[in-house]
Amino acid sequence: MSCILIAEDERRITAFIDKGLRKYGFSTAIATDGEQAVLMAQSDKFDLLLLDLGLLVKDGWTVLAELRQQGKQxxxxxxxxxxxxxxxxxxxxxxxxxxxxxxxxxQDLLARVHNHLGSGLMK
Known part of the structure; x- marks a missing residue:
């Protein structure tokens, strides 16, 4: 089972994404600010990161740059x-x-998730 980190600070959007991904068999974790997102993504626990740009503490651009500078692929x-x-x-x-x-x-998000996880097309 793939584990997806959701970095999003809006509860309604987080709940929507989390519920949908779990329905399709994914394991999820949530980071509500950019600093938490970086710390969580540094582990090898996650297979994919869904990243909002408007995060608190560290914005999404900073999170993305830090993870790539650290060699996280x-x-x-x-x-x-x-x-x-x-x-x-x-x-x-x-x-x-x-x-x-x-x-x-x-369904658009789900298609992209499957594409980037190499899971092929959805049924």
């Missing part, structure tokens, strides 16, 4: 309300694996 999908093309380009420059804008359909 886990797939990171940015999940944010920021839909500017320039923001997406920055995300890719920071070596994010994907970029999904809010609001989104859960």
């Amino acid at each position: 886990l797939p990171i999908i940015i999940v944010t309300a920021r839909d500017d093309v320039a923001e997406k380009k920055v995300g890719l420059q920071y070596e994010a694996n994907d970029y999904l804008t809010k609001p989104f359909r859960f």
